[in-house]
Amino acid sequence: xxxxxxxxxxxxxxxxxxxxxxxxxxxxxxxxxxxxxxxxxxxxxxxxxxxxxxxxxxxxxxxxxxxxxxxxxxxxxxxxxxxxxxxxxxxxxxxxxxxxxxxxxxxxxxxxxxxxxxxxxxxxxxxxxxxxxxxxxxxxxxxxxxxxxxxxxxxxxxxxxxxxxxxx
Amino acid sequence: xxxxxxxxxxxxxxxxxxxxxxxxxxxxxxxxxxxxxxxxxxxxxxxxxxxxxxxxxxxxxxxxxxxxxxxxxxxxxxxxxxxxxxxxxxxxxxxxxxxxxxxxxxxxxxxxxxxxxxxxxxxxxxxxxxxxxxxxxxxxxxxxxxxxxxxxxxxxxxxxxxxxxxxxxxxxxxxxxxxxxxxxxxxxxxxxxxxxxxxxxxxxxxxxxxxxxxxxxxxxxxxxxxxxxxxxxxxxxxxxxxxxxxxxxxxxxxxxxxxxxxxxxxxxxxxxxxxxxxxxxxxxxxxxxxxxxxxxxxxxxxxxxxxxxxxxxxxxxxxxxxxxxxxxxxxxxxxxxxxxxxxxxxxxxxxxxxxxxxxxxxxxxxxxxxxxxxxxxxxxxxxxxxxxxxxxxxxxxxxxxxxxxxxxxxxxxxxxxxxxxxxxx
Numbered sequence: 357x358x359x360x361x362x363x364x365x366x367x368x369x370x371x372x373x374x375x376x377x378x379x380x381x382x383x384x385x386x387x388x389x390x391x392x393x394x395x396x397x398x399x400x401x402x403x404x405x406x407x408x409x410x411x412x413x414x415x416x417x418x419x420x421x422x423x424x425x426x427x428x429x430x431x432x433x434x435x436x437x438x439x440x441x442x443x444x445x446x447x448x449x450x451x452x453x454x455x456x457x458x459x460x461x462x463x464x465x466x467x468x469x470x471x472x473x474x475x476x477x478x479x480x481x482x483x484x485x486x487x488x489x490x491x492x493x494x495x496x497x498x499x500x501x502x503x504x505x506x507x508x509x510x511x512x513x514x515x516x517x518x519x520x521x522x523x524x
Numbered sequence: 525x526x527x528x529x530x531x532x533x534x535x536x537x538x539x540x541x542x543x544x545x546x547x548x549x550x551x552x553x554x555x556x557x558x559x560x561x562x563x564x565x566x567x568x569x570x571x572x573x574x575x576x577x578x579x580x581x582x583x584x585x586x587x588x589x590x591x592x593x594x595x596x597x598x599x600x601x602x603x604x605x606x607x608x609x610x611x612x613x614x615x616x617x618x619x620x621x622x623x624x625x626x627x628x629x630x631x632x633x634x635x636x637x638x639x640x641x642x643x644x645x646x647x648x649x650x651x652x653x654x655x656x657x658x659x660x661x662x663x664x665x666x667x668x669x670x671x672x673x674x675x676x677x678x679x680x681x682x683x684x685x686x687x688x689x690x691x692x693x694x695x696x697x698x699x700x701x702x703x704x705x706x707x708x709x710x711x712x713x714x715x716x717x718x719x720x721x722x723x724x725x726x727x728x729x730x731x732x733x734x735x736x737x738x739x740x741x742x743x744x745x746x747x748x749x750x751x752x753x754x755x756x757x758x759x760x761x762x763x764x765x766x767x768x769x770x771x772x773x774x775x776x777x778x779x780x781x782x783x784x785x786x787x788x789x790x791x792x793x794x795x796x797x798x799x800x801x802x803x804x805x806x807x808x809x810x811x812x813x814x815x816x817x818x819x820x821x822x823x824x825x826x827x828x829x830x831x832x833x834x835x836x837x838x839x840x841x842x843x844x845x846x847x848x849x850x851x852x853x854x855x856x857x858x859x860x861x862x863x864x865x866x867x868x869x870x871x872x873x874x875x876x877x878x879x880x881x882x883x884x885x886x887x888x889x890x891x892x893x894x895x896x897x898x899x900x901x902x903x904x905x906x907x908x909x910x911x912x913x914x915x916x917x918x919x920x921x922x923x924x925x926x927x928x929x930x931x932x933x934x935x936x937x938x939x940x941x942x943x944x945x946x947x948x949x
Contacts, residue, residue: 404535408542411555418552430554434561437539441562445532445668449612449631456632456640459610466666470568474561482557498551505544505556512537512563 357447358396364440365392368410371433372417381420384413396444403444407437427482435475439467527663527672529569536562536669569669578606579634581613581659583678590648592687592771592780595624598656598680600642604634610664613642619770620650620684648684650771651779652825656680685821686776689784689932694792695922697755697851698876705754706792715749722748756797756810756847757789760870762856762863763802766829768887774857777882777928779824781855784932785880786820797845798823801856801863803832807845835862838869851876857884858912871921879916879923880936883909886927 369385369392388409395403414433418426446463540559547555579602586597602611614629626644634640648654657680663672700709708717721734724744737745759782766775782798789796790812797810798820808816808823838846846852852875856863870877885902892898913923926935 400531400535404538407539411539411543411546411558414558415546415550415552415555418554419550425553425557427554427557430557431561433554434558437558438561438565441532441535441539442667445530449664449668452627452629453612454627454630454642454644456630456634456642459631459633462633463610463666470565470667471561474564477564478557478560481560482553485553498548501556502548505548508563509537509541509544512540512566 357443357450361396361440361444361447362393364436364443365389365396365406365410368392368407368433368436368440369413371429371436372410372414375426375429376417376420378417378420381413381417384409384416388413392440396447400445400448403441407440427486428479431475431478431482434478435471438474439471442467442470527570527665527670530664530669530671532668533566533569533670536566565667566669568665568667578636579604579608579611581661581676581678583656583659583680585656585680585682588681589683589685591685592648592651595645595647596682597643597645598628600630600659601639602632602634602642603639604636607636608632608634608663609666612662612664614660614662615656616658616660617646618654618656620648620652620654621646621682622649623647648682650776651684651686654682654684656682683825686780686783686824688787689780691784691788691933691936693933693937694785694788695851695853695878695936697757697794699849699851700751700753700755701795701847701849703754703793703795705752705794707753707755709751709753711751711753712748713751715751717750717752719748719750721745754792754794754812755789756795756850757785758797758799758810758846758850758852759785760799760801760852760854760856760866761824761827762854762858762860763800763827763829764832764860764863765857767857767859767884769891772887772890772928774859774882774884774887774928775827775829777887777926778855778857779827780928781880781882781926781932783821783824785853785855786817786824790817796820797850799841799845800827801866802830803834803836805836805841807841809845810847810850835865838866838873846875848873848875851878854879855882856880857882858909859884864912864916867916867921868919871919877921879921880926881909881913881923882926882928885909886929 366389369389372381373385388406391402391406391409395401395406540562543555543559547553582601584599590596598615600613600615602613611632611634612629613632617623617628624645624647628644630642632640632642657677659676659678661674661676664670697707700707708715712719721737722745724733724746728746732746734745734747761778761782763775766773768774770776786796786798793812795810795812796816798808800806800823806823808820811819852870854867854870854877856879858864858881867877867879885906889898889902913925916923924935926932
């Protein structure tokens, strides 16, 4: 399972390099890959650090490339993020453990379903947002986006703290 | 069982927040879209039933009693009445057990009415009563976002007896007891070992007539026989202190030697007793037979170093525990001077005394990093031990220095000729 997580981290780090093959992006990608690798092998916080670096690399690649939004690619990156976090976490739990019969097949099916559902959900949401932005032109769009992000994060935090968010 | 969110949720939220912040600050919608699957994935929390508790556990051990170094197969059977998404089981092993094959952690998925067997093998590295006890269980949802924990106590008592050391020759006792045994006693009577020849007197049995002597001297002579008697052997175990690293401390070596000696003497029909010298005494009265061997082994299982300022006199040990005619085999690394004082006391009281001293030096050397300083310290220690051994031997005490890495039989065999000469005298 750690191998699957390693492949997914390579995909995550490689996607921005495919968008903009520059030295800065590759350097940031290398750092992200090392951190992800260490996170998969040693400690989950390093994996989070690696993904944070990979998102920075993705942002840098998009900023350097410019052009219209690449929403399909972004959905793919999002699905890879979900799978990477879940496979790495499962790999950590399954390391040096007896795996019961049919567990791996069931887990694969669960991940496939999660990838499909979250991917379709994200595609639908982004398509809806594209249509809405084409029809409604809001003034101060960046400010509204920032407020929307803040509201989203606060809502998620409140929803999770009601279910006892774990300590870092 | 209450389900709680796992640290994975925190990771997801952190990454999602970072992605949203990057998206807003860079003005790229892709980053917002990229973290959408993460946020949508959080909607699965509470939908995959991590708090289900319709499952039971049972544990079986391949053997409840084993010797050190032997392996035991632990079989845990998980049965589910309701479907279980992902069950993680963990059995922490006590330090006296080592995982030999398989894993002591398992992940299972069960359908309703299904049973799964989980096996692993442990090696028993040190004597003692081991309780496998508690199994920790954690029920996960499929995404790993939520988990519920519980612990289940299962019976799993394992008795690990000291490793048997091969021993064919044992120190012979100087004095015998009244019961039939395997030693040739100096006293004459019924037996098979021929002794002196004397003239026939009325009442002697015809089968005792020595025909060769009778024909030569033209007068009837009979052959007398030595009686075969048993002996009382008391093993005195020094548990005041130990040196070395578990499972190869001087106490472990002493307990193995005590078990081997007890087995050997009991096989010869001797009565064997045990005194644990640990400040306050603990003892087992001399006895014989299989049941008594079990009793001795049970006491040896519990033998452990117990620090105490209390020092009791050997004179306080009752005669029924330490009979005056008994052969006392003291097993001690000779580290604590209190035990040496007890040995001198025993020797002064005229006990037939043999000291078996498992040397702590090789055990300590094995546990420490090699260095010139350690070598020098060990050499000085060896000289000091030799000086103390010489002092004890000058008092007439038979001392057997034993390197626990070497066979016990070889160490006891080296001391046998000198002791045989002393016993013959």
